[in-house]
Amino acid sequence: MKAAVYHGKEDIRVENVADPKPGEGELLLQIEACAVCGTDLRTYRNGDKKIEPPRILGHEFCGTVIESRNSASNVKVGDRVVMYIVLSCGQCKYCRGGRENLCINRTTMSYHHDGAFAPLVRIPAKAILRNSMFKVETHQTSQQMSLAEPLGCVTNAHDHLHIGLKDRVVVIGSGPIGAMHAVLARLQGAQSVYMIDVNQKRLDMMKRFDINGTILSTKAGSHLEEGLEVTDGEGFDVAIVAVSSAFAQADALELAGKGARVEFFGGLPKSNPIAALNTNHLHYKELIVSGSYSEKLSDFKAAYHLIQSGRFPADKFITHELPTDRIHEAFTMMENGDALKVCINPQLN
Numbered sequence: 379m380k381a382a383v384y385h386g387k388e389d390i391r392v393e394n395v396a397d398p399k400p401g402e403g404e405l406l407l408q409i410e411a412c413a414v415c416g417t418d419l420r421t422y423r424n425g426d427k428k429i430e431p432p433r434i435l436g437h438e439f440c441g442t443v444i445e446s447r448n449s450a451s452n453v454k455v456g457d458r459v460v461m462y463i464v465l466s467c468g469q470c471k472y473c474r475g476g477r478e479n480l481c482i483n484r485t486t487m488s489y490h491h492d493g494a495f496a497p498l499v500r501i502p503a504k505a506i507l508r509n510s511m512f513k514v515e516t517h518q519t520s521q522q523m524s525l526a527e528p529l530g531c532v533t534n535a536h537d538h539l540h541i542g543l544k545d546r547v548v549v550i551g552s553g554p555i556g557a558m559h560a561v562l563a564r565l566q567g568a569q570s571v572y573m574i575d576v577n578q579k580r581l582d583m584m585k586r587f588d589i590n591g592t593i594l595s596t597k598a599g600s601h602l603e604e605g606l607e608v609t610d611g612e613g614f615d616v617a618i619v620a621v622s623s624a625f626a627q628a629d630a631l632e633l634a635g636k637g638a639r640v641e642f643f644g645g646l647p648k649s650n651p652i653a654a655l656n657t658n659h660l661h662y663k664e665l666i667v668s669g670s671y672s673e674k675l676s677d678f679k680a681a682y683h684l685i686q687s688g689r690f691p692a693d694k695f696i697t698h699e700l701p702t703d704r705i706h707e708a709f710t711m712m713e714n715g716d717a718l719k720v721c722i723n724p725q726l727n
């Protein structure tokens with residue numbers, strides 16, 4: 379089969395590899411959609427020490443079970459499914475507390491097991507054991523369902539934010555993750571939702587979502603003034619950073635009003651993770667700052683149900699569908715802000 383294989387930094391090759399064979403307790407999926415994640419792009423550009431090459435990437439997928447060697451599985455041959463991609467131990471302190479994302483023994487699809495930029499994927503037995511497979515029960519397309527994985531990560535962050543009717547929310551970063559934050563904030567009843575970015579093209583794409591407005595970030599800092607203007611001089615109640623930038627993190631503390639919640643979603647580049655932050659904002663404004671990593675099983679489940687309900691505008695996120703051998707084009711489109719979410723369809727090859 380033809381797969382997109384990671385060999386190292388700036389080295390992802392679309393090449394022929396042997397078809398995977400499911401072992402005892404395992405499943406084989408035929409992949410219909412695998413969305414390209416910002417993480418895939420980062421892995422391509424910077425490499426990732428956690429991934430031992432060669433490894434097939436792709437972790438935001440939906441496909442059909444075509445072979446099952448697990449009679450106890452909740453999903454059967456012919457079922458269209460999505461997967462919670464964290465394989466947790468179920469034993470450690472964090473697993474027992476329902477925080478599988480922090481499991482000390484976790485492995486992850488596309489990091490430790492081959493992912494879904496390929497027509498076929500082998501599902502480890504542990505995924506079935508740990509209730510990680512979900513049958514698609516509605517008419518939502520496989521492309522739309524592939525968003526359950528990133529939406530679950532965003533849901534995990536919102537666990538800390540408790541957004542409600544009184545909240546004026548700002549999201550810094552208008553990629554697909556930023557847009558998911560904005561949409562979730564709105565669905566939870568936020569009074570207003572604004573998005574900030576350095577790229578006007580990306581901000582223009584956000585107009586398809588139910589938000590109050592966009593603000594262009596400038597070196598001179600006009601976006602900070604605009605942020606105050608749209609909140610009656612008070613600053614935002616919730617500020618979410620959905621971009622890997624120390625400047626954006628610093629801006630979030632500026633844009634936050636008194637008593638605000640601030641979320642640093644995702645991390646900074648591992649080569650340079652130190653940010654210069656005015657921590658007096660935490661002191662004088664009594665800010666609560668949170669971080670989030672990956673997602674819990676409960677987050678994935680919530681995201682899966684939300685997309686199936688049709689209340690999440692999944693179709694507005696997917697701007698392109700490409701065969702596996704055009705994956706490098708997907709990276710370029712994402713970097714330029716020409717695409718919001720690109721779905722690879724390995725069956726097109």
Ligand SMILES: [Zn+2]
Pocket residue numbers: 415416417437438527528
């Ligand atoms: Zn992802």
Ligand SMILES: [Zn+2]
Pocket residue numbers: 466467468469470471472473474480481482483484
């Ligand atoms: Zn664990």
